[in-house]
Amino acid sequence: MLSVEKLKFQNENSALILSCMNIFAQTETEEEVLIEVVTDEQYQLVVYNDDVNTFDHVIHALMTICKHEWIQAEQCALLIHTTGKTVVKSGPYKEMERMCTALHDRSITAEIEKK
Numbered sequence: 001m002l003s004v005e006k007l008k009f010q011n012e013n014s015a016l017i018l019s020c021m022n023i024f025a026q027t028e029t030e031e032e033v034l035i036e037v038v039t040d041e042q043y044q045l046v047v048y049n050d051d052v053n054t055f056d057h058v059i060h061a062l063m064t065i066c067k068h069e070w071i072q073a074e075q076c077a078l079l080i081h082t083t084g085k086t087v088v089k090s091g092p093y094k095e096m097e098r099m100c101t102a103l104h105d106r107s108i109t110a111e112i113e114k115k
Helices: 002-039 055-065 070-083 093-105
Strands: 043-048 085-091 110-114
Touching: 043 070, 043 093, 055 070, 055 093, 070 085, 085 093, 093 110
Parallel strands: none
Antiparallel strands: 043 085, 043 110
16 A cells, blocks of 8 residues: 555656646746847838839738738728828838838839838
8 A cells, every 4th residue: 555655646746847847848938939029129011102003903912911901901002092101011020021022023112111
C-alpha cells in the first residue's frame, strides 16, 4: 500500500511541475507579443486621385489588396475622388509596403506615411 501512495504523490508532483512549466511558457509568450506590439510602429497607406483609373478599378483593387468590404472600398474611392487622397489602411510597414506595391502594379498612385 505504501508504494501506491508514493506513486500517487509522484504523479501529483509531476502534474504540479508541468503546470508551473506551462505558466512560465505562457508568460514568456505573452511578454514576446507585448514587446512586439510596443516596438512596432504604425504606418498608413495613402491613395491619391488621378484622372486615369475608374471607380470600379479602384474599388476592386481595394477589395482585393486591402481586404476591404465593398461598401468600405466604395467610400474610400469617393473620398479619394473628392478630397484628392485618403488613408485606406494602417498597419506595420512591411504590410503597407506589400499593399502599396500591389496598388502600384495596378497603376494606382499610393504611398506610405508614418502615422
